[in-house]
Each structure stands twice: as C-alpha cells, then as structure tokens.
Amino acid sequence: GDSVTQMEGPVTLSEEAFLTINCTYTATGYPSLFWYVQYPGEGLQLLLKATKADDKGSNKGFEATYRKETTSFHLEKGSVQVSDSAVYFCALMVLPGTASKLTFGTGTRLQVTL
Amino acid sequence: ETGVTQTPRHLVMGMTNKKSLKCEQHLGHNAMYWYKQSAKKPLELMFVYSLEERVENNSVPSRFSPECPNSSHLFLHLHTLQPEDSALYLCASSHLTGLEEQYFGPGTRLTVL
Numbered sequence: 614g615d616s617v618t619q620m621e622g623p624v625t626l627s628e629e630a631f632l633t634i635n636c637t638y639t640a641t642g643y644p645s646l647f648w649y650v651q652y653p654g655e656g657l658q659l660l661l662k663a664t665k666a667d668d669k670g671s672n673k674g675f676e677a678t679y680r681k682e683t684t685s686f687h688l689e690k691g692s693v694q695v696s697d698s699a700v701y702f703c704a705l706m707v708l709p710g711t712a713s714k715l716t717f718g719t720g721t722r723l724q725v726t727l
Numbered sequence: 728e729t730g731v732t733q734t735p736r737h738l739v740m741g742m743t744n745k746k747s748l749k750c751e752q753h754l755g756h757n758a759m760y761w762y763k764q765s766a767k768k769p770l771e772l773m774f775v776y777s778l779e780e781r782v783e784n785n786s787v788p789s790r791f792s793p794e795c796p797n798s799s800h801l802f803l804h805l806h807t808l809q810p811e812d813s814a815l816y817l818c819a820s821s822h823l824t825g826l827e828e829q830y831f832g833p834g835t836r837l838t839v840l
Contacts, residue, residue: 647828649831655834656817657819714772715829717769719769
C-alpha cells in the first residue's frame with residue numbers, strides 16, 4: 614500500500630540555520646505530494662505541494678522538489694525563524710475515486726531557538 | 728465564521744458516556760473527513776463523506792459513529808470508548824474534483840478516562 618516515511622524528530626535548530634526534513638514515499642501510480650504544517654493548538658495547514666515529477670513547491674521560504682527517481686520530497690528552508698516552530702507532515706495523494714485520500718507520515722517536530 | 732470549525736475543542740469523558748463531536752465547514756466543499764491523530768503515529772483516516780454519502784470506513788470500531796446530515800456539517804458520535812481512543816480528532820473538507828487540497832479544522836482533544 615501507499616506509505617510516507619519522514620525523519621524522526623524533534624529537529625532543533627538555531628534561528629537562521631538551514632533546514633532539511635527528509636521525506637520518502639511508496640505509492641502505486643503517480644501521487645501528488647504535500648507538506649502540511651501544524652502549529653501548536655491548531656489543525657493542519659497546507660504549506661506546499663507538487664503534482665508531478667521535477668515540480669518544485671514553494672511557500673513562505675520553504676521548498677520541496679518532487680524526485681521520482683529517489684521517491685523523495687524533502688522539505689528545505691534556507692533560514693528558519695522561531696515562528697517556524699511546528700510539526701511538519703509529508704503526505705501523498707493518489708488519483709482519487711470520489712474524494713481525495715491523503716496518506717501522511719508521522720510528522721517531524723521542528724523547534725527553532727534564538 | 729470562515730474555514731473549518733470544530734466543537735468542542737476539548738472533551739473529557741468516561742468510558743460509559745455518550746458524546747458527539749461536531750465539524751462545520753464554510754468553504755462550499757462537498758467532501759468531509761474524520762482523522763485521528765495519536766502521538767508518534769501517522770494521521771489515521773477514519774471516515775470519508777462525499778456528497779453526504781459515506782465512501783470510506785477504514786475499519787473503525789463501531790463505538791465511533793459518523794453522521795453527515797448535509798455537505799456543511801459532520802458529526803462523530805462516541806459511545807463506550809476506551810482509554811486508547813484518547814487522541815486529537817481532526818475534521819477536514821475538500822472539493823471533490825481532482826487532487827484538491829484538504830482544509831483542516833483545529834481538532835478536538837479527546838481524553839477518555
């Protein structure tokens with residue numbers, strides 16, 4: 614079946630450090646890939662997405678490139694801020710039947726300190 | 728009110744209680760979802776409703792009973808829960824067509840004593 618594997622957290626970084634959160638996937642067919650972010654006390658929000666191989670999703674300084682050859686969708690940011698502290702979820706979606714079906718990873722907690 | 732709202736935000740219940748979680752979306756979507764979020768586990772999709780019909784039920788125990796009276800409202804009725812059912816329950820909604828983004832509510836933190 615479909616699955617998403619994320620690096621274990623927590624990830625602790627100093628402000629302005631470079632961030633990478635690894636994500637790899639297994640899927641039948643050709644999935645779309647997503648990064649969601651969950652701030653404390655809130656639901657999940659879509660951060661970025663990519664729908665086909667070699668697409669790059671980007672938002673708020675975060676980027677991820679859909680790599681079909683390595684089945685990966687690693688999240689990167691050049692300079693993190695304290696406000697980026699949250700849990701980040703990688704997810705995939707295969708072509709839906711009657712409704713979209715997301716498969717999530719376990720989430721990676723990011724803690725950014727001054 | 729905009730987006731996806733959930734009530735209550737926190738709920739503590741005994742194993743013999745009956746309670747309901749409510750979700751409402753103001754986005755004009757026609758698909759709604761219940762997820763369970765437990766510590767150190769991937770989000771688990773519990774139920775999917777499409778045009779108010781249940782299209783997915785991922786082997787969820789019968790002590791969880793969903794209801795979707797219209798495309799804007801989704802309920803999760805709870806009865807005789809177990810302590811291991813304690814988790815954050817998230818509601819989401821989306822359009823039906825294509826690979827549409829799901830919009831999530833803030834969740835209900837459920838504790839079963």
